[in-house]
Amino acid sequence: MTSQDADVALPAETEVALERATAAHRHQHLFSQRSANIKQSAVRDVFDVSMRPGLVSLAGGNPYLQSLPLEKIAGMAQRLIAEHGMAALQYGGGQGTEELRRAICDVMEHEGITGADPANVVITAGSQSAQDVAAKVFCNPGDVVLCEDPTYVGALNTFEAYEVQVEPVAMDEHGLIPSELQRRIEELQGEGRGIKFLYTIPSFNNPSGITLAAERRQHVVDICRKAGILVLEDNPYGLLRFDGQPLRPLRADNPDDVIYLGSFSKILAPGLRIGWALLPDHLQRSFYLANEAVTLCPPTLNQMLITTYLAEHDWLGQINTYRQLYAERCAAMLAALKEYMPDGASWTEPEGGFFVWVTLPEGVDTYPLLYDAIDAGVVFIPGAAFSPSDKPSNQLRLAFSAVPEEAIREGVRRLAPVLGKAMAG
Ligand code: PMP
Numbered sequence: 001m002t003s004q005d006a007d008v009a010l011p012a013e014t015e016v017a018l019e020r021a022t023a024a025h026r027h028q029h030l031f032s033q034r035s036a037n038i039k040q041s042a043v044r045d046v047f048d049v050s051m052r053p054g055l056v057s058l059a060g061g062n063p064y065l066q067s068l069p070l071e072k073i074a075g076m077a078q079r080l081i082a083e084h085g086m087a088a089l090q091y092g093g094g095q096g097t098e099e100l101r102r103a104i105c106d107v108m109e110h111e112g113i114t115g116a117d118p119a120n121v122v123i124t125a126g127s128q129s130a131q132d133v134a135a136k137v138f139c140n141p142g143d144v145v146l147c148e149d150p151t152y153v154g155a156l157n158t159f160e161a162y163e164v165q166v167e168p169v170a171m172d173e174h175g176l177i178p179s180e181l182q183r184r185i186e187e188l189q190g191e192g193r194g195i196k197f198l199y200t201i202p203s204f205n206n207p208s209g210i211t212l213a214a215e216r217r218q219h220v221v222d223i224c225r226k227a228g229i230l231v232l233e234d235n236p237y238g239l240l241r242f243d244g245q246p247l248r249p250l251r252a253d254n255p256d257d258v259i260y261l262g263s264f265s266k267i268l269a270p271g272l273r274i275g276w277a278l279l280p281d282h283l284q285r286s287f288y289l290a291n292e293a294v295t296l297c298p299p300t301l302n303q304m305l306i307t308t309y310l311a312e313h314d315w316l317g318q319i320n321t322y323r324q325l326y327a328e329r330c331a332a333m334l335a336a337l338k339e340y341m342p343d344g345a346s347w348t349e350p351e352g353g354f355f356v357w358v359t360l361p362e363g364v365d366t367y368p369l370l371y372d373a374i375d376a377g378v379v380f381i382p383g384a385a386f387s388p389s390d391k392p393s394n395q396l397r398l399a400f401s402a403v404p405e406e407a408i409r410e411g412v413r414r415l416a417p418v419l420g421k422a423m424a425g
Helices: 012-030 033-037 042-049 070-088 098-109 126-138 153-161 178-190 214-227 281-295 300-312 315-340 366-376 405-424
Strands: 121-124 144-149 165-172 195-200 230-234 258-263 275-278 355-359 395-399
Touching: 033 153, 070 300, 098 121, 098 258, 098 275, 098 300, 121 126, 121 281, 126 153, 126 195, 126 230, 126 258, 126 275, 126 281, 144 153, 144 178, 153 165, 165 178, 178 195, 178 214, 195 214, 214 230, 315 355, 315 405, 366 395, 366 405, 395 405
Parallel strands: 144 165, 144 195, 195 230, 230 258
Antiparallel strands: 121 275, 258 275, 355 395
């Protein structure tokens, strides 16, 4: 029955709402089973709130773009379109341009990955889409992916969308615990479960800021190799180590067992949406074809812009500027935590990256505290977002990357009494 049949005509907006509800009902049964696993991420929820004026956001892990040479980059983009517009605005190859793949191999040399073949690089729409392609290529519904506990929320969302069972493995202050990894693999394989890969962020883990110790790195790969599973190494922060040389990625000494993911999001600009995967020879083709099926080709203009930026700008100098800036911001956050946090709270002391991970005593759930924190004028991400289980978490993530030192200090000062009250109560 429509409103035309009714005695009383409904207001126009009610009519529209009714039509939408009817359409939603008609389409309800069309959803794939996997779509039920696709959730709004807690990070996105908080993102919207964190734009409110006056609020200090320690939530979003955004890079600080203000120190980029914007005019120079604008000039490059203008020149590319004026001089090479027909190519820059056209479709390109599905693997990405050879020029950028070659330049990416030079970037990776700075982290210790030497002699990589540009033919084994596949350019993706950020590391995020490389994670998606990896899940698409390797995972059937019900398969297991191992990850650190805690791990990157975007990866959890991606893997879960493929109906994968994500199994967390414990970390300590030196990163993933090899004996725990071994134990979990034995348990799961003993139950006949198919484990496909270990997803790991060995350097400056998001959200914990923890780094896998150099002496554990080979052991972790050896355990996976012996168990017949791949390692998916996600390293967007690797070059952003505050002091000293970047740590040697797992891929550096294990070209056949590790798929390495890199990104320009943290060292240049996330809006360009350019990342990459470096693959073992035998996986390159499957990965490349799956990537092509998703995006046809990575954005041509953005690839050309990054190639030009790497060739014409002191990009390593730019990274050094960021390293110093993030080191100062991290130091400001650690100093503020020391000054303001209630007794009983503890936190990590990262050597690079964007994040500090705060642990409160057992039994305190940080999720509801978010609303009190917003009232107090500060936002963070509750720890539960970074774990595949929906268990309450007594931990929370603070990002120092995008906020000036004074605001970091003010944010921590506002947060401390909110946590203190919950710990006392
Ligand atoms: N991996 C990790 C560990 C991240 O922290 C992020 C972004 N915060 C991503 C991947 C996504 O990066 P991209 O912009 O390259 O897709």
